[in-house]
Amino acid sequence: MATGRNFMDYFEIDVISNVLGFLNNPADLIRASAVSRSWRHHVVANGLCKKLWLRKFPQVTNVAYAVEDSDGITKLSNISSGSPANWEALKRDHKIYSFLLQPLAKPIISPKDCLGFPIGASSTDHDLAENVINTLTPIDRYPGGASYWSSKGEKDPNVPENILYRLNTSISIVTEVHIRPFQAFWEPGRPVYSPKSVRFRLGRPKSMVDVEIDVCPVQQPSVDKYIWTYTSPVFPMAQESCLQQFKLPEPVVCVGGIFQIELFGRARRGPIDGLFYICLGYIRVLGHSLEPAFNLEMYPSGELQLKYYPHALEVLHRSFSGERSSSVDEAESERLLHRAELLLEEMAEEVLDEWD
Template sequence: MEACMGFLDRLDPDILLKIFTYVDDPYDLVRVSSISRSWQHFVIANGLWKQLCLRKFSQLSRVAHVVELNKCWAVDAVQVGSSYSKEWEYLERDDRAYALLARASTTFTDRDCILKAISASSTDNYPQESIYNTLHPANNVRWRASYWSSKGQSNPAVPETLEYKLVDEFCVITEINLRPFQVYFDKGLPICSAKSVRFRVGHPKSPTDSGNDLPGYSLPDSADDKFVWTYTSQEFPMAQESHLQKFRLPEPVLCVGGILQIELLGRVHRCEIDGLYYICISFVQVLGRPLSPAFGVEILEPCGKFVLKIKNHRPFELQAQSNHTALAQLQKHLRDLQHISYIANMLHGNGNLVVNIDESEMDEGEDEYLL
């Protein structure tokens, strides 16, 4: 134990924390915590799980506080104990919450995350050309072409937007796919794609704008009047082709509030009959993962922050490894950390410092922390 504490104590705290900013894999942080009780204490005290999550999802900076709805391990004495005991309980709670969130956001298979279509900025012919048609992967439904069409515009720069409600108010989104509509019944078989596309995620400004009672074809006001956007993607170019076009986000995005907007920028096809420009989309797919039933959120208005609710700790826990495999991985990462610490001490003029870790304590920490 003393050797482990010495390793942590002999490094400058800022340098040590800087080292841990390079730990981006949840499995690696589990292994670090498993080295010993002192290392686990260090991870909790410095909020390393929270820091890892904030690096992955900037939207988490809006968390007001964390609530555990099923605290089977709650310690009643904390409520009447010292301020230090209360503070440590809060740190342990955050450690559990963000550790679970980090695992949940990285260990999953993508699935379709659209629950329903909410509205379009315009619709040319409702309901035959409504946004609801974009939920069907088939080009034809009931012997009719299935697509959404905007109203025509003389200015090709006028944008259009489509809003969707996701399957959960707390989701990780990784990819959004669109298929432009090819007008097979017009001369030349034109494709009514946009020039580019941009994506936003957010939440309703008020509970009455949850998306359950919105009209489904066009909002009477701008969508910006009803929704708060917490993430806006880069602009992606669209091909003038009718196949499914895939737009992988640079990093997975956390959607707090369950609302997605697709902004279609620039019109290409000009109708010969009326001389106006149109955008038509036949299918929309959003890939990611809902974070229920483990998590829930409560939006706090008007500040825009939210409460992160932990409902269930079991669904996203990491799979247990064999003792032999886990120990080998821990020892490898330990050697890496010892090498980094040696370099750090060289920079501080302590090149003769030799750090040893008690492997018997590492075995104890492994049994205690590995899932």
Template sequence: METQIMPSPRGIWDLLDDDTIIYILKYLVAPSDVANASVVSRSWRQHVLEGQLWRGLCHREFPELGLIDDVIEIDILRRVEGAGSSNTSYQSTLEKNHRVYRQLYWEMTQTPLLERNCISAAIAASSTDKFPEESIHETLHPNSKRPRDIHDSSWSYWSSTGQKDPRVPESLTYKLLSSLCLVHEIKIRPFEAEFQHGNPVYSSKYVRFRLGYENPRRPSCSDDMLKMDVECDKPLEFPWTPGPPPEYIWTYVSPEYPMDQRDSLQTFKLPRPVLCMGQILQVELLERVQTQLQDLLYYICVCHVRVIGKPIKNFGFSPLSAGGGGCGLICQRGLDYLATPKPDIPEHVPNEDDAAGAALGAGRDNFAERIRQLRLNRGLWHFTREVSYNSAASCRHM
């Protein structure tokens, strides 16, 4: 009986066309597998680039990135090269997207999470009972249950206006620290009115969260102008829509969470880490549960709001990309990125070589980063040499 010789795996792989190979590689879900595939050979690396495997991993973990239409990379250490052929531009775009999404995936998944409050400012509340004593800015203080100072015995909290219908919702809108911010959970503390009979807690029945960005198509005008137009019943005219466009565009809306009617910092953990693109987070307070004895109206009062997450450094978000109409992802790389270690970002960021070396048990330094450091050091060496030469020449002429 003749023994049939099976073709080698290499030969079987060569029988497949490029589209089929890319389709198979897209089933890789582990970042180490994607990194290893990109260092097998030049042809494999090209398949990884054309399949945009790092982009696929980012979209799988964070679906909000599906809004990105354009990627912009800013590197102050590289000179801007002239435009080449169409093939060169296409290849450079593939390499750029590969670098940016690889680094973004590492920043969002591999770097350690530092529990910190990501709120940078309070924007607005849907209503306020007494302004400014009970404005949304009072919810930024961690110890807002205490009096404001020794001369003021009033409490620090936000309060809505009173409503007869308990179904009227309220909202608190905040601005986050970075245009790209990974949000894990939100903490809210309802207000307990100890100065009222029975110490009532003015919480809501449910809470919901929205993450997004400001609508770039909405014209910038003051609140007084908007209020004047509403009071005069004069609709705002926009050439692109029959009515005024929304103020914010939401990229994520959480499910509704029940809120306890008690004085404590309650934690609401999101089903998964959510990437907030655009710095806007809105807290929706749904259904009122407590009335005030003085006027028998329903109120909602909040002492403190805290957003737990991690700002994504060296990355930005633009609502309008260079092509127009879409959203852009901005990656900034420069001297501070290469030479200065960040507190919540490791000094060494691995690439495909590191992932492959780690898989084999031999960790290596990032080759691309070493090359850039050598270029930087070489430039500083030439600069020092030129300064020394000029100093010596000036001394000879003296």
């Protein structure tokens, strides 16, 4: 340190990559790239921001990214591609992935319900009265009736069920799921028709043809139309009519906006027919949308492109932290501050290029 020696001069490239690979915080990786020209060259040339992105969020491996610049949308290569790139392309990738990591590395202070609309359920007992649409409202009892979804009755208590939903945006971070089983308050003993356990899957349609956009939920939607990029552990459920919370082991990026609940095991028989049922009153999926800073598009070929809008990144940061601008002036100040940060980063890159 006294002589100002660079440790990169004394180690092989693979050793240096292994050392820097322990940086798990995007901010630390960006700081490392600003130490000197040689450090920056190593971070950029070896795509360390890209590798960190894939390590943290493997669900997005097969997405081709795009960035919005002054000339419009510039498509980037598939992030899982190992093909060589020129220095300008590597620098561009470094900048994009560093921005992508910023909101995803922040804790979500104010999670929101991400559910949009149900695609359908594997079965429904009475389609009009017990439709899966009822799971979107927290009110499961009103004068003269009840609001809930019920499966069809089965003799075998081990027959599973599943419900498919569309999330309210095409790309979201999902952190936890809340489910309230339904209690049949009119039946003797007020039984709760909860499944014994649940599991969650996140994914996307295989192609535009497979995008189900019916106004009403369909009966027995085909799960084969979707590519599942994440499957959660199996969570046990209590036989209680309360909002039960299931926190995912870590935040998951849902690319494509499809969410599935798998329901295993039936604990209660209906008093009239003696068949086993599952009934749910309310479901919500908590997390945060990545819009408006990021937007996903699917092309007829099935290719996905994630578009990045730098001017909207500050809005996303504010939304993650639960902050709101108290005035137009405050919003404008934050916009100018963000622009100043970008300019400072560009100036730092120019200075580093002139070193040595």
